[in-house]
Amino acid sequence: MADSGWPGFAKSLKGVILDLCGVLYDSGEGDGVAIPGSIEAVKKLKESDLQLRFCTNETQATREKFVAKLRRLGFDISASEVFPPAPAAMAVLKDRGLRPHLLVHDGLLPEFDGVDKNNPNCVIIGDAAENFSYRNLNEAFRVLIGLEKPVLFSLGQGRYYKETDGLKLDVGVYMKALEYACDLKAEVIGKPSPTFFQSVLNDLGLQPHEVLMIGDDLLNDVGGAQHCGMKGVQVRTGKYRPSDERHPTVMADGTVDNLAQAVDMILNQRGH
Amino acid sequence: MADSGWPGFAKSLKGVILDLCGVLYDSGEGDGVAIPGSIEAVKKLKESDLQLRFCTNETQATREKFVAKLRRLGFDISASEVFPPAPAAMAVLKDRGLRPHLLVHDGLLPEFDGVDKNNPNCVIIGDAAENFSYRNLNEAFRVLIGLEKPVLFSLGQGRYYKETDGLKLDVGVYMKALEYACDLKAEVIGKPSPTFFQSVLNDLGLQPHEVLMIGDDLLNDVGGAQHCGMKGVQVRTGKYRPSDERHPTVMADGTVDNLAQAVDMILNQRGH
Numbered sequence: 001m002a003d004s005g006w007p008g009f010a011k012s013l014k015g016v017i018l019d020l021c022g023v024l025y026d027s028g029e030g031d032g033v034a035i036p037g038s039i040e041a042v043k044k045l046k047e048s049d050l051q052l053r054f055c056t057n058e059t060q061a062t063r064e065k066f067v068a069k070l071r072r073l074g075f076d077i078s079a080s081e082v083f084p085p086a087p088a089a090m091a092v093l094k095d096r097g098l099r100p101h102l103l104v105h106d107g108l109l110p111e112f113d114g115v116d117k118n119n120p121n122c123v124i125i126g127d128a129a130e131n132f133s134y135r136n137l138n139e140a141f142r143v144l145i146g147l148e149k150p151v152l153f154s155l156g157q158g159r160y161y162k163e164t165d166g167l168k169l170d171v172g173v174y175m176k177a178l179e180y181a182c183d184l185k186a187e188v189i190g191k192p193s194p195t196f197f198q199s200v201l202n203d204l205g206l207q208p209h210e211v212l213m214i215g216d217d218l219l220n221d222v223g224g225a226q227h228c229g230m231k232g233v234q235v236r237t238g239k240y241r242p243s244d245e246r247h248p249t250v251m252a253d254g255t256v257d258n259l260a261q262a263v264d265m266i267l268n269q270r271g272h
Numbered sequence: 273m274a275d276s277g278w279p280g281f282a283k284s285l286k287g288v289i290l291d292l293c294g295v296l297y298d299s300g301e302g303d304g305v306a307i308p309g310s311i312e313a314v315k316k317l318k319e320s321d322l323q324l325r326f327c328t329n330e331t332q333a334t335r336e337k338f339v340a341k342l343r344r345l346g347f348d349i350s351a352s353e354v355f356p357p358a359p360a361a362m363a364v365l366k367d368r369g370l371r372p373h374l375l376v377h378d379g380l381l382p383e384f385d386g387v388d389k390n391n392p393n394c395v396i397i398g399d400a401a402e403n404f405s406y407r408n409l410n411e412a413f414r415v416l417i418g419l420e421k422p423v424l425f426s427l428g429q430g431r432y433y434k435e436t437d438g439l440k441l442d443v444g445v446y447m448k449a450l451e452y453a454c455d456l457k458a459e460v461i462g463k464p465s466p467t468f469f470q471s472v473l474n475d476l477g478l479q480p481h482e483v484l485m486i487g488d489d490l491l492n493d494v495g496g497a498q499h500c501g502m503k504g505v506q507v508r509t510g511k512y513r514p515s516d517e518r519h520p521t522v523m524a525d526g527t528v529d530n531l532a533q534a535v536d537m538i539l540n541q542r543g544h
Binding site for chain 2: 137142159166168172177180
């Protein structure tokens, strides 16, 4: 009999996708802090026969600077393994000939250096944090309401995330705000968009059922991956809340205390 | 035959309720500016046999200061004729023994002087404008997410309003933001809440079908009033947009260029 439950299904996996914030580290002042055991867990996965990618909705820094931070925290990660929303957004802009008005974190701006931002015909919002002032949100609103066909891109749709000093509102909250203000539906670039997950699967060269997503966000990591045909396991770190385990519509394929425990269970099943 | 259409139904009216911002005046720097003809129109209504009240979602100042501003603009209005959300919210707080965390405009704070705000067990948001900083919204979010039964009151649910220098985001946008962040449904105090309209009808001592609401907001003024059984006429001033006249679900009983035109049509019908 096939072990379709957790951790039995780990035997048939060919690849693992990890979320970053809340799984590998908690963000906060400076670089934030690595979650205990996660540096070693990433190392073990890299030494295994499983393929590994990192899929994040991080939009406070360029991919380059973000990966540099992870390396300073002690993780052996390179930029080509990391999939954030901004490069995917740039591809969409070029493909559709769009000129964005940006409401993003200052640290993300260099990702959009190569695109025309004059006379904008769409708005892109990311996790702008303190840049989500009334003035800035109102400016983005006025751009949208002035367009004949308003187009809003949201880099992720998270509700909140955890920093070392507490929970912080995420981009999805401001996406909902602008959706209501302008009576429109945003296009999400990032998790849980199936297009976004598929780009990672394409890079892995694997089928969804061969891949496991591990994240701390029940809806965007676990639910998003499951929606694409992958397995989804939630860690009890980061933004995890006990009520996630009684969610009315999304049920993780497994729930573990942290990444270290998940990796040990996976590798044990596979006989490492 | 009864003239059930506009302006025929004006013959059977006993009372009129007016919205303020966008109908009597446009807000902006200082006191804002009166909309041409509106001072005279209010005077004509007061001299007629119709009862008159003012129903507003204004939450940037206390009722006293707000009415003082209207009087400086030239309107003959007294505080007892004006129904804003804050006094209604105070009544709810007292009735249910709630202690609010306030995210409102500085000018509104004195309305809540008499209530205990320690160890809050609910959040009240109003049109806080510049006070809707990321830090303040995050603080309100943390109060809500920390409550076992989070209660959010929104003083109105408007999308935006017009000031002399352009459109401004209204409280409803931030209500939607917090609803999404905390996965809850806010309780609206103000238009279009039926409870709120009913309190004005009670004060008038009239039945809904005897009363006309005139406003610039299709959903909150016109739709809200119609939902209570009143007639609703929209003015093409303030936040009015041409697309309002093709709205899929709400159709005004009449649409007029401004309050002056509405009042002239009403009084003509009534043989004044």
